[in-house]
Structures are given as C-alpha cells and as structure tokens.
Amino acid sequence: MEFRRATATLPPARSTGGSETLDPYLQPAPRPVRRRMRLITLAAILALIGAVSAAYYFAMRPATLKIAVGPPAGDDVRLIQALAQVFSRERNTVRIRPIVTDGPAASASALRADAADLAVIRGDLPVPRNARSVAVLHKNLAVLWAPGRAGGKRKKTPGITAITELVGKRVGVIGRTEANAGLLRVILQQYGVDPSKVENVQLAVGDVPDAVQNRKVDAFLAAGPLNSKVISEALAATASSGHEPVFLGIDSSEALVANHPTYEAATIPAGAFGGGPVRPSDDIKTISFSHYIVARDGVADSTIATFTQQLFTARQTVMTENPLAAKIETPDTDKDAVIPVQPGAAAYVDGDEKSFLDRYSDLIWFSLMGLSATGSIGAWFASYLRKDERISNASQRDRLLDMLASARRCDSCDELDAMQTEADAILRDALNCYENGAIDSAALTAFSIALEQFHNAVADRKTLLAAVPPAPLRPARPQAV
Incomplete structure (x- = not known):
C-alpha cells in the first residue's frame, strides 16, 4: 500500500509479454537542448572569430x-x-x-x-x-637678379645693382603662383620702394631669353631651394642671352624678418648655382620661407x-x-x-x-570587460536553456529516493527488478545531464550515493525474500447455504 502511494505520481515500469517497457515520463528525454547548445556554442565561436578578424582588419588596414x-x-x-x-x-x-x-x-x-x-x-x-x-618640406630662398648690360663686345657693365633702383622698372616674377608677387611687395616695402611703381610680369623659365633680349623686363625674382632646377635654368637662360646675371642682395634681411616673422634671414653661398663664372661670386644675403x-x-x-x-x-x-x-x-x-x-x-x-x-590600453580594458560580461550573459543563457533538464533531473532524483524506500518493503522480486531497470534509466539520464552541464559534479555525486543505497536495498530485500519460505495456502472456508 505504501509503495503504491510512493509511486502514485510516477508509476513504476510495466512489463508486457516478458519485455520491460519504461513509462514515457521516465524515458531519457530527447536532447534538443544539447543540440541547441552545440549550435549556439558554434555560432558564438564563429561570431568571436569574425569579430576578432574584423577588428584585426580595421586595425591593420x-x-x-x-x-x-x-x-x-x-x-x-x-x-x-x-x-x-x-x-x-x-x-x-x-x-x-x-x-x-x-x-x-x-x-x-x-x-x-x-x-x-x-x-x-x-x-x-x-x-x-x-x-x-x-x-618642413623645404625652405625656399628669394633670388633677385638683373641682366648685366653689355658695354661692348668684351666689356660688360652692370645695369641695375640695387633693389632701390627698381623704381619704375619691370620685374619678371618666375613661376605660376601669385604668391611670389606678394614676396616682391614685401621686399620693395622694406627698401621704401612703392610697389605700385614697380610692374611685375609673370614669366615661365622658357620666357627668360626672350625677355632679356627684347628688354621686356629689367630684373627677375625667383623663389626655391638652393638646388632648384627652375632657378638654375632661369639664371642659365639669362646668361645665354649675353647678359651675365647681377645678383641683388637683400642686405636688410634681419630687419625684414623682424617685421615679418614668417620669413627667415638666409644666405646664398658663393657658387650655389654653378655656371661658367661662379654664380654668385660672393655670398649674397636674402630671405627664406618654408614650405610645410x-x-x-x-x-x-x-x-x-x-x-x-x-x-x-x-x-x-x-x-x-x-x-x-x-x-x-x-x-x-x-x-x-x-x-x-x-x-x-x-x-x-x-x-x-x-x-x-x-594607445589601445583603454580599448583592451573595455574589450576584456565586454568579453567578461558577454561570457556571464552566455553562461546565464545556457543555464536558462538547461532549466527543463534540471527540473527533470530533480524529479528523477526524488523518484529514486521514493524507490529506495519502496524497495525495503517490497515483497516481489519482479517489482524489484523493474525498479532496478528504472534506476538504470535514471542514472543514464543523470549522466547525460552532467555531460550537458545541466548538473554539476556535486549533484552527480549525490546521485551516485542514492543509487548505491538503492542497489544495496534491493540486494538486501532479495536476500531476505529468498530466505523466508512462502506462506502456506489456507483452505477456503465453506460458504453457508
């Protein structure tokens, strides 16, 4: 009677035709959760690999x-x-x-x-x-020169020899940029020359010989590094026209720099531009500016x-x-x-x-924190997905304890065998739960202890039943007519 009460909620295994069939409730449940966990784990690994690859690509591209x-x-x-x-x-x-x-x-x-x-x-x-x-990409020097004036077949006398002599003259500014025209204005103002009284004409290097021969300009201004190909070609073109260049030094370069801090005082060393005769023959003071x-x-x-x-x-x-x-x-x-x-x-x-x-310490720190949080969320989610397994495992553990109490009072070896078969199924399911992570090692140890006690109880009960002879059958009482 007591066994029936203990197994009312979870009925024992039934035997039909000599083959034992367990109750569907006690059968090991299918493993969709296990399959889902594998898929989720694979997806998480692939996502992590993708995230790391993307981060590496964006960091290293x-x-x-x-x-x-x-x-x-x-x-x-x-x-x-x-x-x-x-x-x-x-x-x-x-x-x-x-x-x-x-x-x-x-x-x-x-x-x-x-x-x-x-x-x-x-x-x-x-x-x-x-x-x-x-x-600083390079520093450009301002180079001012005037064509020398020929006084005869052999003798050449200079024309313009100073910046102050440029009043009413035309200056050929070499280069396409208009910034050199502004440079010329700064130089003229430093020497008290009204820029409006000096005409500037923009020229290309190829225009220099014609400008010298036809007296289109009276002086030239170019700006560039000491090894500038443009300046060297312009000076060579001036000399090729029969007029050796006469350099116009900016002797007031320090004063000009004091008034215009964007410029620097500089010196053109003798022979900087080569040529037949050394150009220039002496050091020439000038100003420079930087290209940044x-x-x-x-x-x-x-x-x-x-x-x-x-x-x-x-x-x-x-x-x-x-x-x-x-x-x-x-x-x-x-x-x-x-x-x-x-x-x-x-x-x-x-x-x-x-x-x-x-550079990336903050990013690494926050990434580690993010991974930790992601791991915690993933663990919680995995635990949530295994909730049904834990509930089923707890029910089977209670069933095993009920069978332990029932086995000590059972009077049938067939019922004891059925309970043992059921206990084996419960053990199989418990091992699967442990493999899936639904239960920990402590819960599995508790299951092992309970199962050992159950098998001991079944063995003791079978020994006791084998030692006690069956009770004799009593004759039936006659029924009163």
Missing part, C-alpha cells in the same frame, strides 16, 4: 591620407608623388593620395574646407586655423605620428630619385612656433611616441 599639393608639374608635386609611391611599394601603414591644386594657396583652401587631410603650404601665406605643422606639410585638426595623432616616421624613413630612398627630399626637416616644436606643431609629429620628434599598449 592602411590609412590613406589625402594631401593637397600644387602647382601641377611643380617640384612639390613630384616630391609628394615620389613619397606616395614609396609608401605604397613598401606597404606602409599610412598611405598618401596626392590631390593636385593650382598652388599653395589652393592647397591651404582645400585643407581649410576639410577636403584634404594634409596639405603643402607656404609659410608666408595665410595659414588655415585648422592647420598643424607635420614637417600640415595636417588638419581631426586627423588621429597616432596616424600623424606614423606618417611622420614613414616620411623621414622614406626620405633616404626618395633622395636618389628626387634630391629635393634631402631638404625635408622636422617641424618647430616650440610653443611660439609660427605654425603650431601637430601632437603626433611632436611625439615623433621628441621621442615620446606611444606604444601599442599606451
């Missing part, structure tokens, strides 16, 4: 910076294009894409409008407020630091193709610099570049 430079076919354009080719050939982290403009003023406008990340600008022109210096590579605000400091490092590394390679690369210099990192230095470039110049961990 080259960053391309647009750089505005001009005028077309100028020395600066050729130098930047050579640098771009080296960056691409060496598969550097940062690449540059030249955007050819009409000149430094147009390049500054492109940077001001955020149409470019970098720009090559002149330091003596208005600098965009969002510009930060990255490097500037970056706009908003470009990552780490990207500019990498670009600066690549720039000075590639300089040695580019020098063999373009000698102008030898003029690349580090920017002024002082706080009172004409153009404030970009922090990434300053870090490279000062040797304060951040390491990988310094």
Whole structure:
C-alpha cells in the first residue's frame, strides 16, 4: 500500500509479454537542448572569430591620407608623388593620395574646407586655423637678379645693382603662383620702394631669353631651394642671352624678418648655382620661407605620428630619385612656433611616441570587460536553456529516493527488478545531464550515493525474500447455504 502511494505520481515500469517497457515520463528525454547548445556554442565561436578578424582588419588596414599639393608639374608635386609611391611599394601603414591644386594657396583652401587631410603650404601665406605643422618640406630662398648690360663686345657693365633702383622698372616674377608677387611687395616695402611703381610680369623659365633680349623686363625674382632646377635654368637662360646675371642682395634681411616673422634671414653661398663664372661670386644675403606639410585638426595623432616616421624613413630612398627630399626637416616644436606643431609629429620628434599598449590600453580594458560580461550573459543563457533538464533531473532524483524506500518493503522480486531497470534509466539520464552541464559534479555525486543505497536495498530485500519460505495456502472456508 505504501509503495503504491510512493509511486502514485510516477508509476513504476510495466512489463508486457516478458519485455520491460519504461513509462514515457521516465524515458531519457530527447536532447534538443544539447543540440541547441552545440549550435549556439558554434555560432558564438564563429561570431568571436569574425569579430576578432574584423577588428584585426580595421586595425591593420592602411590609412590613406589625402594631401593637397600644387602647382601641377611643380617640384612639390613630384616630391609628394615620389613619397606616395614609396609608401605604397613598401606597404606602409599610412598611405598618401596626392590631390593636385593650382598652388599653395589652393592647397591651404582645400585643407581649410576639410577636403584634404594634409596639405603643402607656404609659410608666408595665410595659414588655415585648422592647420598643424607635420614637417618642413623645404625652405625656399628669394633670388633677385638683373641682366648685366653689355658695354661692348668684351666689356660688360652692370645695369641695375640695387633693389632701390627698381623704381619704375619691370620685374619678371618666375613661376605660376601669385604668391611670389606678394614676396616682391614685401621686399620693395622694406627698401621704401612703392610697389605700385614697380610692374611685375609673370614669366615661365622658357620666357627668360626672350625677355632679356627684347628688354621686356629689367630684373627677375625667383623663389626655391638652393638646388632648384627652375632657378638654375632661369639664371642659365639669362646668361645665354649675353647678359651675365647681377645678383641683388637683400642686405636688410634681419630687419625684414623682424617685421615679418614668417620669413627667415638666409644666405646664398658663393657658387650655389654653378655656371661658367661662379654664380654668385660672393655670398649674397636674402630671405627664406618654408614650405610645410600640415595636417588638419581631426586627423588621429597616432596616424600623424606614423606618417611622420614613414616620411623621414622614406626620405633616404626618395633622395636618389628626387634630391629635393634631402631638404625635408622636422617641424618647430616650440610653443611660439609660427605654425603650431601637430601632437603626433611632436611625439615623433621628441621621442615620446606611444606604444601599442599606451594607445589601445583603454580599448583592451573595455574589450576584456565586454568579453567578461558577454561570457556571464552566455553562461546565464545556457543555464536558462538547461532549466527543463534540471527540473527533470530533480524529479528523477526524488523518484529514486521514493524507490529506495519502496524497495525495503517490497515483497516481489519482479517489482524489484523493474525498479532496478528504472534506476538504470535514471542514472543514464543523470549522466547525460552532467555531460550537458545541466548538473554539476556535486549533484552527480549525490546521485551516485542514492543509487548505491538503492542497489544495496534491493540486494538486501532479495536476500531476505529468498530466505523466508512462502506462506502456506489456507483452505477456503465453506460458504453457508
């Protein structure tokens, strides 16, 4: 009677035709949860691999910076294009894409409008407020000269010998950019010459011989590095017309620089431009200004630091193709610099570049926190999916304890065998739950103890039933008629 009460909720196994059939409730349940967990785990692993691959791709893919430079076919354009080719050939982290403009003023406008990340600008022109210096591409010298005046077949007497003699004259400004005309005005004003009384004519190098022979201009102004091909060709063209150049020195260069901080006092050394006779024959005082590579605000400091490092590394390679690369210099990192230095470039110049961990420590920290949170959420979700298994396992554990009590009072060996078969099925299901992670090792140990006690109880009960003889049958009582 007590056994029936204990098994009322979970009926024992039934035997039909000599074959034992377990109750469907006690059969090991199908494993859709286990299948789902495998699929979820596989999906999570694939998602993690995809996320890591995507992060690696975006972290390691080259960053391309647009750089505005001009005028077309100028020395600066050729130098930047050579640098771009080296960056691409060496598969550097940062690449540059030249955007050819009409000149430094147009390049500054492109940077001001955020149409470019970098720009090559002149330091003596208005600098965009969002510009930060990255490097000095080169320094340009102002070179003033006048054609010598021939006094006979052999003797040549100079024409104009000083800047103050340019009043009422025409000056040929070599180059397409109008910025050199502004340079001429600054020089004339320093010497008290009214710029409105000096006519300037823009010329190309090829126009110099005709301008000298036909006396279209009285003097020339060019600006460029000491090794500028344009200046050397213009001087050679002047001399080829039978008029040896007479250099006009800017002796008041220091005073001019004091009034115009964007310029620097400089000296043209004797023989800087070669020629038959040495040009110039003596050192000539002049002024210079810088061509800067500037970056706009908003470009990552780490990207500019990498670009600066690549720039000075590639300089040695580019020098063999373009000698102008030898003029690349580090920017002024002082706080009172004409153009404030970009922090990434300053870090490279000062040797304060951040390491990988310094740059990405915050990202790594938050990523680890995110992974930890994701793991916790995943563990909770997996535990939630195994909730039905845990409930079933708890019910079967209670059933096993009920069978343990019933086995001690059972009077039938067949019922004991059926309970043993049921206990085996419960054990199989418990092992599956443990394999799936629905229960831990402590719960499995408790199951093992309960199962051992059950089997001991069954063995003891069978021994007792075998030792006690069956009770004799009592004769039936006669029924009263």
